[in-house]
Amino acid sequence: MNAVWQLARTDLTRWRRSWLLVAATLIPAVGLALMAVALTYAVGRQPVALVAKGHGPVAERIVRILRESDGFFLVERSPTKAAADLRAQRVAAVITVPSDFDDQLASHRSVLSVLINNVDLDFADDIRRSVAQAVVEVDAPGLGELGELGLPPGTSTGNANPYRLDVAETDLRSPDVGYLAYQLVPVLALVTLTVGTLVTALSIAGDREAGAMRLLAVAPVTRIVLAVGRLLGGTLAATALSVAIPVPFLLTGRLAVPPGRWPALVTLIAVTALSSVGIGVLVGAITRRVTTTALVGVNVVTASFLLGGGFTTIAFLPDSLQRMAHALPSYYAINGLREVMFYAQTPTFTENLGVLAAFATGSVLLGAVTLTRQRA
Amino acid sequence: MNRLRILAEAARLQLLAVRRAPASAALAFLLPVNLLLLLSLFAITGYRAPTAVVVGEQTPLARSFVSSLDRAHHSFDLRPMDLSRARRELQRGRLVAIIEIPRGFDAQVRAGFTAPLAVTVDNVNVDITEDVRRAIPAAAVDFAAREGFPEVRMRPQLVNVLARDTGYLAYLGVSAIALAACISGAVLGGLVVAREWEGGPGRILRLAPNGFGSLLAGRLLAAAAISFVASLATAGIVRWGYGIPLQQPFAVLGAIGLTVVAAVGLGGLLGGVLRRTLPITPLVVGITLPFYLDSGALEPQRFDGRWLFAAAHLSPAYYGVGLLEHSWHGLIVVPEPAWLLVAVLLGIGVAAVGLLSSLARR
Numbered sequence: 001m002n003a004v005w006q007l008a009r010t011d012l013t014r015w016r017r018s019w020l021l022v023a024a025t026l027i028p029a030v031g032l033a034l035m036a037v038a039l040t041y042a043v044g045r046q047p048v049a050l051v052a053k054g055h056g057p058v059a060e061r062i063v064r065i066l067r068e069s070d071g072f073f074l075v076e077r078s079p080t081k082a083a084a085d086l087r088a089q090r091v092a093a094v095i096t097v098p099s100d101f102d103d104q105l106a107s108h109r110s111v112l113s114v115l116i117n118n119v120d121l122d123f124a125d126d127i128r129r130s131v132a133q134a135v136v137e138v139d140a141p142g143l144g145e146l147g148e149l150g151l152p153p154g155t156s157t158g159n160a161n162p163y164r165l166d167v168a169e170t171d172l173r174s175p176d177v178g179y180l181a182y183q184l185v186p187v188l189a190l191v192t193l194t195v196g197t198l199v200t201a202l203s204i205a206g207d208r209e210a211g212a213m214r215l216l217a218v219a220p221v222t223r224i225v226l227a228v229g230r231l232l233g234g235t236l237a238a239t240a241l242s243v244a245i246p247v248p249f250l251l252t253g254r255l256a257v258p259p260g261r262w263p264a265l266v267t268l269i270a271v272t273a274l275s276s277v278g279i280g281v282l283v284g285a286i287t288r289r290v291t292t293t294a295l296v297g298v299n300v301v302t303a304s305f306l307l308g309g310g311f312t313t314i315a316f317l318p319d320s321l322q323r324m325a326h327a328l329p330s331y332y333a334i335n336g337l338r339e340v341m342f343y344a345q346t347p348t349f350t351e352n353l354g355v356l357a358a359f360a361t362g363s364v365l366l367g368a369v370t371l372t373r374q375r376a
Numbered sequence: 377m378n379r380l381r382i383l384a385e386a387a388r389l390q391l392l393a394v395r396r397a398p399a400s401a402a403l404a405f406l407l408p409v410n411l412l413l414l415l416s417l418f419a420i421t422g423y424r425a426p427t428a429v430v431v432g433e434q435t436p437l438a439r440s441f442v443s444s445l446d447r448a449h450h451s452f453d454l455r456p457m458d459l460s461r462a463r464r465e466l467q468r469g470r471l472v473a474i475i476e477i478p479r480g481f482d483a484q485v486r487a488g489f490t491a492p493l494a495v496t497v498d499n500v501n502v503d504i505t506e507d508v509r510r511a512i513p514a515a516a517v518d519f520a521a522r523e524g525f526p527e528v529r530m531r532p533q534l535v536n537v538l539a540r541d542t543g544y545l546a547y548l549g550v551s552a553i554a555l556a557a558c559i560s561g562a563v564l565g566g567l568v569v570a571r572e573w574e575g576g577p578g579r580i581l582r583l584a585p586n587g588f589g590s591l592l593a594g595r596l597l598a599a600a601a602i603s604f605v606a607s608l609a610t611a612g613i614v615r616w617g618y619g620i621p622l623q624q625p626f627a628v629l630g631a632i633g634l635t636v637v638a639a640v641g642l643g644g645l646l647g648g649v650l651r652r653t654l655p656i657t658p659l660v661v662g663i664t665l666p667f668y669l670d671s672g673a674l675e676p677q678r679f680d681g682r683w684l685f686a687a688a689h690l691s692p693a694y695y696g697v698g699l700l701e702h703s704w705h706g707l708i709v710v711p712e713p714a715w716l717l718v719a720v721l722l723g724i725g726v727a728a729v730g731l732l733s734s735l736a737r738r
Contacts, residue, residue, distance in 0.1 A: 024658045031662030035669050046679050058530075071510060086537070088711050089678040101530075110530035118536040119707050120547045122423060123675045125449040129510035131532045136513035139529065143513050160490045162527035163516040165441075169509075170496045172466070179503050287399075291567065291653040295403040298657050299410055306414035312421040313501070315470040316453075321417065338469075342500050347467060 003221045007229025011203045012237055021202055024294050026241075028301060029187075029194040036183040036311070046092040046123050048072040049082035056102025058138065062112065063097060065137050071130025092117050093127045142166050177342050181255055185341050186310045189333040191245050192269055193276045193304060196238035198297045200280025203233065204371075205293035208284075227368035231277045238273035239266075261340050264349065268336045271356040275329035278363025279304070285370045309334045329359040379590040386594025387601075390568060394602060404563045405606040407661070408556030412610050415552055416618070419545040424453040425472035425504050428462035435482035437523070444519040445475065451511030466498055473497045473508050485523075542705055549614040550704045551673040554696030556610035557603065557635035558664050564599035565643025566656035569732065573651035589733035592644065596729065600640040607632045620704075627703030634721040635696035641728030642692065648732045667691035672698060676709040695721050 015021045052063050067074050072092070077085060082094040096113040104110040114131050118124040136143050140161035158166065207213050216226065243266065249255040257265055283300055287293040307321075308314070308330025314322055325331045336352035394401045429445065429452075431438055445452050455471070462474045476494040484491040495512065499505040520528045569592060611632060614620050622628055647656060670684050671677060671693035678685045688694040695717045698710035710717065 020652055020654045023655045027655070027658040027662035029662075031665045034666035037666075046675075062530075070506070089676045089709075092676075092679050105529045108526065108529045111533045112530060113533045113535065115535045115537060117676075118538050118541050119709055120544065120675045121450065121541045122544045122547075123679065124536075124541060125423065125451070126507070126510075128449045128532075128534055129451065129507065129514045131534070132514035132517045133510045135530055135532050136516055139527075140513075140516070143516055158492075162525055162529065163520045164485045164488065164490050164525060165516050165519070166490045166492045167512060168492055168494050170494070171499045172497065173499055177500050177502060179501065182501050182503075289399075291656075292399050292403065294654055295400060295407070295563070295657045298661050299403060299407050302407075302661070303410050303414060306411075306417060311415075312417045313469065315468070316421045316426050316472075317417060318420075335469075338500070343469075345467070 003225045004229040004232060007226065008232035008236060011199065011230065011233030014206075015199050015203065015233075015237060021199075021206075024202060025195055025198040025237075028198075028298050029191045032190055032194075032302070032305060032310070033187045036187055037180065045070065046072045046127060047090065048074055048127060049077040049085055049091040049094045050074050051077060051079050051082050051094060051096040053079075053099040054097045054101035058105055058110075059097045059101040062101075062134060062138055065134045066095060066131075069130050069134055071126060071133065086115065086117060089117070092123055095131065136163060139163075140165075173342065173344065182338075182342075183311070184249060184255055185337050186305070186308075186334045188242055188245070188269065189272060189308070189330055189337055190301075190305045190310060192238045192242040192272045192333065193279075193330055194301045195241050196234045196273045196276030197280040197283060197301050198294070199237045200230065200234035200277040201283035201287070201293050201297045202290060203230065204281065204284025205287055205290045208288070209290055223371070224368055227364065227371045230371060231274065231281070231364060231367045234277035234280055235270070235273045238276060239270050242269045242273065255341075257341065264340045264346070265337070268333065268340060268353065268356070271353060271360050272329065272333040274360035274363055275333070275356050278359060278366050279329075281363065281367045281370050304328050304330045307331075329356055332356050332359075382590040383594040383597065386591045387597040388594075390595045390598035391601070394598070400567055401564065401602050404560045404567075404603070405609065407563065407657075408552075408559050408606060408610050409613065411555060411559065411665075412549070412552040412613060415548060415555075416545060419548040423450045423507070423544060425451065425508055426470065427452045427454055427508070428457050428465060428471050428474045429454045430459045430462055430474060430476040431456060432477055432479035433481060437482040437485050438477050440523060441477060441481070441515070441519050444515040444522065445511070447518055448511040448515040451507055451514070463496075466496060469498065469500070471498065472501075472504050475512075538707075542707060545618060546620045546705065547701070547707075548674060549618050549620055550700050551668075551671070551697045553607060553611045553614060553632060553704075554635050554671070554693050554700050555664065555668045555673070557607040557632055557696060558639040558668070558691070558693050559660060560606040561600065561603040561636045561639025562643030562646065562660040562664065563657050564603050565596055565640035566647035566650075566660060567643075567653055568595040568599045569644045569647030570651055570653045570656055571647075573648075574653055588736040592648075592732060592736055593729060596640050596644045599643070600636050603636045603640060604633060607636060622704045623706045624703045628700065630718075631696065631699035631703050634699065634718060634725075635692055637725035638692035638695070638721045638728070641725035641732075645728045645732045645735070648735045664691070664693065668693050670694075671696075672701070672709045678711060692721060692724055695724075 050063065050066060085091045086094050093114055093116040098111065098113065101110050112131065112135055116124050116127055140163050142159055143161065143163060143165060279300060283293060283297050287296050307325050308328045309325065314325045314331060332352040332355045336349060339346045339349055429442055431442065442454065446454055465471045466474055474496040478492065481491045497505055497508060517531060521531060615622060643660060670688045671691055677688045677694065699714060699717045701707045701709045702714055
């Protein structure tokens with residue numbers, strides 16, 4: 001037991017004392033985490049100019065609705081300034097309420113004109129949907145204010161409206177999960193994955209490059225002690241950082257662990273850490289130089305994070321891609337973490353934990369076999 | 377030996393070294409392709425939310441409403457199924473929403489009444505949830521217009537600036553070529569320069585009669601050549617793998633080349649500052665990825681506010697994305713003119729190599 005701890009401690013101390021190793025391990029995780037935060041802003045609201053020429057009661061009402069819409073940031077502009085802003089990409093669209101907006105209502109021919117910079121389908125569609133929502137809200141609040149009316153689940157306003165449709169909405173959770181919180185949870189898996197993989201891989205490659213492998217080969221310890229010691233170092237580093245990193249987000253309320261879910265969360269992180277060191281052993285074993293180890297490690301970690309569902313929901317992808325994702329521990333880690341953090345029930349928690357435990361067991365076996373071969 | 381010959385010889389020897397030990401170059405090749413393919417997943421799931429549609433009756437108006445849902449601005453990937461399966465799939469996180477069209481829908485709507493739809497939403501991802509909530513009114517507008525409901529008093533009139541929409545994958549795929557050029561260029565540039573110091577030749581080369589600058593420039597030239605080929609491979613995947621047509625092939629080549637020049641120069645400078653190979657790849661990846669998203673990679677960057685727009689100008693990815701989207705799709709996604717983007721990319725490359733040269737002399 002002492003030998004296992006000494007090996008793990010040596011790996012941890014060497015990692016902690018070398019700024020190069022700390023940087024190589026943490027920077028990709030920090031970069032991908034910042035990418036997740038940047039994504040939160042990139043998929044958010046767009047700036048849109050409003051040209052309000054009509055000032056009748058309904059025109060004023062639609063302007064109010066547009067102003068309160070969370071689909072875009074509305075800025076009021078003159079027609080000339082709005083056109084100039086659209087050209088200069090200060091706004092993504094110009095919404096014009098015509099001067100005869102209210103007059104045309106009687107003949108049912110009122111038009112809300114929208115000129116969209118459709119350079120990219122994603123945000124252009126966001127604006128198209130938001131404008132339709134605002135128009136509908138005037139005569140059919142039950143349809144236009146979905147998610148905001150505060151009605152009991154499964155009930156509708158029951159009011160008649162010109163679109164002849166009403167919606168009774170039921171949400172699976174209350175309140176909505178914010179996009180930043182949704183993106184932060186995979187970051188936990190990412191940190192675990194990156195630290196576990198890179199600490200282990202760099203430690204093995206570093207030992208080989210420095211010739212320490214040969215010394216370890218004649219050390220009076222069994223193969224399994226050597227393997228477990230190595231795996232323990234990476235696992236401890238990954239678990240400690242993964243538990244420490246969310247603390248500021250938890251303290252500031254950007255992330256909240258549901259009551260009673262802490263044990264499940266820490267177990268998931270620890271098992272993910274143990275699975276990721278298996279990847280680290282593989283990377284460390286196939287590379288000869290530490291520089292190459294960093295390159296391969298970053299490639300593997302990035303692929304594993306993104307294909308495991310870091311920025312996407314894997315269940316929404318084509319079947320072939322889903323099958324690929326199912327072969328990665330990151331998929332089960334991200335799935336499990338999202339379930340624990342956001343879902344009232346956790347129907348696949350046992351499955352996720354079981355698969356991660358299988359990956360972790362495989363890690364220990366792989367480590368024993370690989371490190372034994374390295375000794376020979 | 378004049379400086380030009382030293383430069384050519386250094387480039388030749390660097391290419392020879394890469395041929396003998398291709399691991400680093402191969403991996404610098406693989407990293408951008410890897411990122412392109414994986415970022416494409418984001419584009420694939422960025423729209424058309426998987427939604428179960430449970431239709432209680434096969435009537436003309438029920439079919440018409442389903443068709444309106446399908447036309448609601450690329451919002452839904454509609455999957456007809458029964459309610460119990462839909463609930464199971466929603467609980468397992470495989471669907472975003474269930475839309476139920478009740479029995480008697482056609483008769484109620486025809487009689488001028490308001491038909492209730494039951495909508496169940498998995499609001500775990502507020503971005504997709506809001507898309508769904510906004511798409512239902514958009515479908516209602518389309519449904520009312522197609523069926524000619526007389527009570528509707530107003531409608532949105534949508535006019536596009538451009539003749540055609542550019543799909544999300546087409547937009548993101550092209551911007552990912554700039555990412556490829558930035559990452560492969562900076563990694564290779566950083567590695568070839570850092571190796572000069574790490575291995576020891578840096579001290580010896582400082583005594584070279586014609587200086588260190590030409591030699592480093594030669595090394596960087598070789599790195600740029602490899603990075604250019606790696607970025608072309610990424611562009612090839614976008615063009616032929618994803619089937620995204622391009623408008624100006626020569627301008628695209630120029631845009632890739634200029635982005636590579638800037639990235640290799642900055643990577644070389646990083647290598648010269650750090651003088652260690654180990655942190656080069658993690659640092660380049662860690663810095664480039666967030667800057668990539670803050671470069672107009674998903675939409676024109678100015679839409680994300682003044683601070684993010686200002687920060688975007690710090691990275692060559694911004695100028696590369698602007699040039700590439702312009703030359704590939706004919707889109708203008710940055711407010712600066714193309715000549716300025718060209719000048720900035722060239723300027724970054726030249727300034728970085730100049731700084732590296734002066735750093736090497738110290």
